[in-house]
Amino acid sequence: MNRKHIFSRRQTLYFCTTLLGFGLLAGGCDDDHPPSGQSKDAYAEVKTEVSRLIESGMAEGKVPGLSIALVDDQEVVWARGFGFADEVARRPATAETLYEIGSTSKVFTATALMQQVERGRVALDRPIQELIPDFTIQSRFPESGPITPRNLLTHHAGIPEQYVGGFTPKVLSLTERMKLLREDHQTYPVEQIWAYSNTGIVVAGRALEMASGMEFTAAMKQNLLSPLGMNQSSFRVEAHMEPNVAVGHGSLAARDAPPHWLDGEGPAGSMRSSVLDMSRFIKMLLANGQAGETTLVQPGTLQEMWRQQNVGVPLDLDTRVGITWFLEDLPLTNGQSARMVHHGGATLFFRSMLALLPEHKLGVMVLTNSSAAQKLAPFIAQEALARALKVKTGLEVAPRTQEPQVQPVTRPVEELRALEGLYATDLGAMKVAVENGDLVGNLDGLRLLLAPHQQGLFKTELQGAPLWLLFERIDGHDVVLLPQGPLPLLSSGRQFLGERITPSELPESWKSRLGQYSVPRGAPREFFESARLSQGEGLLVLDVSSAMLGETVTLLLKPEGEDRAIVLGLGRGKGEVVRFEQQGEARFLITKGIRLQQNPPEKGIGSEE
Incomplete structure (x- = not known):
C-alpha cells in the first residue's frame, strides 16, 4: 500500500473525526469598557478584513460557498454570503442560504433537553432508564455508576459510536436506534474520560422525546425553533426549505452518499439552518435566554451549560466541556482572558462553527458547503470575534504561537529507555525503542527519529511536516500526546495520540x-x-x-x-x-x-x- 495515502486517511479521521464535529469556553474578563466615540460603523473595518480572509481562504481551499453572521448583543451587525450555494446553477450564497450545520445541532438538542429539566420532567443526574425504560447497553465495568442525562450531554457516558441506517429503506427512528444499542458495550465507566459520541447525543434525543411526549423533530420545532422565529431551520429538510438548500461538496460523489445516515443521527447533527436564522439563536443566548418577551431558558440554565462539567478528570487532559458546549479562555494582550463558548460541526459535505463571547455579548456563525473548510470555518469564526472584540472593547486577543518555543536537549539514555514499548496510536501501532542512543518510533515501517527538546517534548517529521510529541503517565496510563490540538478553536491543549500497550499471545x-x-x-x-x-x-x-x-x-x-x-x-x-x-x-x-x-x-x- 502507499504509505502516504494511509497516513492522510488516518489523519483525516483523527483530526476531524468522522463527520459531525466539536466546540469550547473560557475564564472571563470584566473589563468591558468601549473606547470613547465607538459606534457600530466601526464594524465596517471588521467586515472588510474578514471578507478578505474569507475570499483568500475560499480560493486556497476551493470552497464554493460560505455564509457568516456577526452579532453584537441584539443586533446582527453583519450577515453575508460569499461564493455559491449552487456552483453549477450559479446560485449565490446569501445570509439565507441553508446548510447542514452538523454537530452544532448538539447545542440545540441540549438546550431543548434543559428546557425539560426546568419543567421538572428530566433530572440531569438520575439514571437515563428513568426516562427511557427500554434503554439498555452491555457493560464491562461493574464499578461504573448509572448513565445519566448529564453524562450523555458531556460525552462522559461511554456510549460507543454506531454508523448504522445509512442505506435502510427509511430513516431509523430513535426508538430503533435504542434497540440497536442493546447488544453493544460501554466503552468506559461513566465520568472516566471525555469520549465524543454522536450516538450518545442520539440517546439524549430519545430522552427528549420521552420527556416532551413528542417526536424529536416536532419537539425541537415547537419548543425551540418556532419560538425563536427560526422558520427556515429544521432537523429534517421540509418542502419550503428546499429552494434555499446549498449543494454540498466533498470527496464523495453526492449520488454515493448514504441517503438516510444524517437524518438518522438527528439529535447529533441533522439540523439545517442559515446564518440569519442562527443569529436569532445567538441573540437569545446573549440575552440570557430571552427571545423578545419570551423566556426560552433561564439564565441559570445557560450558566450551567457553560460551566465546566469535567473538573478533576485527569484523562480529559486540557479539554474543557460544558453541557455540549466546548469551553476556552482566549488570552488577551493585557494578560487577562475572554471567555469563549463554541461548537463546530462537520457532515460529509458541510462545515460549521458557532462561537460566542458571552461577557462581551458577541457571537458569530460560519457555515460552508464544503468538507475542505474544516480549518477555514473555525479560523474565520475566531478572526471575526477577535476583531469585533477589539472594536467593541479595545481588548486584543493575543496571537498564538504555531510551534513550541523550545530548544533541543540531551536526555539520559535511561530516561529514553523508560519510554520504550508498543503504542496503540491513531496512526497505527508505533514501536518506540532506543537505537544507538536515539529514541526512534517505527510506524507502519516508517522510521521516525524522536529528537528530545525542552519541556519534555520530542520533535519528529511526518510527511515533511513537523510533529511534536509528549510522553506522560496519566491516571495509570502511559500515553503519547500531541501537545497542541491540530485545528484552530477545536482542540486547544494536549490531545491523545496513543497509549502504551502490552502485547500478549493471541488465542x-x-x-x-x-x-x-x-x-x-x-x-x-x-x-x-x-x-x-x-x-x-x-x-x-x-x-x-x-x-x-x-x-x-x-x-x-x-x-x-x-x-x-x-x-x-x-x-x-x-x-x-x-x-x-x-x-x-x-x-x-x-x-x-x-x-x-x-x-x-x-x-x-x-x-x-
Whole structure:
C-alpha cells in the first residue's frame, strides 16, 4: 500500500473525526469598557478584513460557498454570503442560504433537553432508564455508576459510536436506534474520560422525546425553533426549505452518499439552518435566554451549560466541556482572558462553527458547503470575534504561537529507555525503542527519529511536516500526546495520540478468524462495507474500509474472551467492543453497529507482511 495515502486517511479521521464535529469556553474578563466615540460603523473595518480572509481562504481551499453572521448583543451587525450555494446553477450564497450545520445541532438538542429539566420532567443526574425504560447497553465495568442525562450531554457516558441506517429503506427512528444499542458495550465507566459520541447525543434525543411526549423533530420545532422565529431551520429538510438548500461538496460523489445516515443521527447533527436564522439563536443566548418577551431558558440554565462539567478528570487532559458546549479562555494582550463558548460541526459535505463571547455579548456563525473548510470555518469564526472584540472593547486577543518555543536537549539514555514499548496510536501501532542512543518510533515501517527538546517534548517529521510529541503517565496510563490540538478553536491543549500497550499471545480461536469480512449478500449497504482482520505483534489489527469514502480506519484490538475484542487506546472510538458471532458455518464480526460476514479464506491471510 502507499504509505502516504494511509497516513492522510488516518489523519483525516483523527483530526476531524468522522463527520459531525466539536466546540469550547473560557475564564472571563470584566473589563468591558468601549473606547470613547465607538459606534457600530466601526464594524465596517471588521467586515472588510474578514471578507478578505474569507475570499483568500475560499480560493486556497476551493470552497464554493460560505455564509457568516456577526452579532453584537441584539443586533446582527453583519450577515453575508460569499461564493455559491449552487456552483453549477450559479446560485449565490446569501445570509439565507441553508446548510447542514452538523454537530452544532448538539447545542440545540441540549438546550431543548434543559428546557425539560426546568419543567421538572428530566433530572440531569438520575439514571437515563428513568426516562427511557427500554434503554439498555452491555457493560464491562461493574464499578461504573448509572448513565445519566448529564453524562450523555458531556460525552462522559461511554456510549460507543454506531454508523448504522445509512442505506435502510427509511430513516431509523430513535426508538430503533435504542434497540440497536442493546447488544453493544460501554466503552468506559461513566465520568472516566471525555469520549465524543454522536450516538450518545442520539440517546439524549430519545430522552427528549420521552420527556416532551413528542417526536424529536416536532419537539425541537415547537419548543425551540418556532419560538425563536427560526422558520427556515429544521432537523429534517421540509418542502419550503428546499429552494434555499446549498449543494454540498466533498470527496464523495453526492449520488454515493448514504441517503438516510444524517437524518438518522438527528439529535447529533441533522439540523439545517442559515446564518440569519442562527443569529436569532445567538441573540437569545446573549440575552440570557430571552427571545423578545419570551423566556426560552433561564439564565441559570445557560450558566450551567457553560460551566465546566469535567473538573478533576485527569484523562480529559486540557479539554474543557460544558453541557455540549466546548469551553476556552482566549488570552488577551493585557494578560487577562475572554471567555469563549463554541461548537463546530462537520457532515460529509458541510462545515460549521458557532462561537460566542458571552461577557462581551458577541457571537458569530460560519457555515460552508464544503468538507475542505474544516480549518477555514473555525479560523474565520475566531478572526471575526477577535476583531469585533477589539472594536467593541479595545481588548486584543493575543496571537498564538504555531510551534513550541523550545530548544533541543540531551536526555539520559535511561530516561529514553523508560519510554520504550508498543503504542496503540491513531496512526497505527508505533514501536518506540532506543537505537544507538536515539529514541526512534517505527510506524507502519516508517522510521521516525524522536529528537528530545525542552519541556519534555520530542520533535519528529511526518510527511515533511513537523510533529511534536509528549510522553506522560496519566491516571495509570502511559500515553503519547500531541501537545497542541491540530485545528484552530477545536482542540486547544494536549490531545491523545496513543497509549502504551502490552502485547500478549493471541488465542488460537481468534487466529482462526483472520481474514476478509464484508456486508452479507442481500443486506443493505453500510457506511463501512468491508474489513480485514489480521495479526500484528501480539495484537489483532482490524482495517475497516469504506469504499464510498475511499478511507480505511485501522483499529488495534486486544481479545477479551472468546467472542469479543477491545479497541485499544484512549479517547473517541477507543474502548469499543468488536464482537464475533457464528451461525452455522457463517462467521460474523460486528463493529460500530455494522455486521460483516467472513469471506471464504484467502491464501496467506493473517501472515505478517
